[in-house]
C-alpha cells in the first residue's frame with residue numbers, strides 16, 4: 395500500500411493526512427503530527443503509537459508525500475522522519491552494511 399486508506403483520517407489532528415507516513419505498527423499519521431508527538435516526549439527515545447502504544451521504530455512516508463518533496467515544508471518534515479529512522483530504525487536498506495555500532499540492533503532482532 396502506497397498511502398493511507400481513503401476514508402481514514404489522522405488520529406492525532408483528526409484531519410486529512412498531510413505528508414502521510416506509515417509507522418511500523420501499520421498506522422498512518424501526518425508526518426508533522428507524529429514528529430510533534432515524538433518531540434512531546436524525550437527526543438532520545440522513540441515515541442509510541444498514539445493508537446496502539448507500540449514503539450515506533452520506522453516511519454515510511456507514503457508515495458504522495460515523496461512526490462511533494464520539492465515543497466520546502468514537506469522536505470523539512472521528510473528530513474526529520476529520515477533522521478528519526480536513522481536514530482531508531484537501524485534496519486532501513488541504507489543501513490544493511492556491517493557496522494560494529496549495529497550490535498545493539500542485532501540483539502533486538504534476535505528478541506523478535
Ligand SMILES: [Zn+2]
Nearest residue numbers: 404407424427
Ligand atoms: Zn495529523
Ligand SMILES: [Zn+2]
Nearest residue numbers: 419421443446
Ligand atoms: Zn499503531
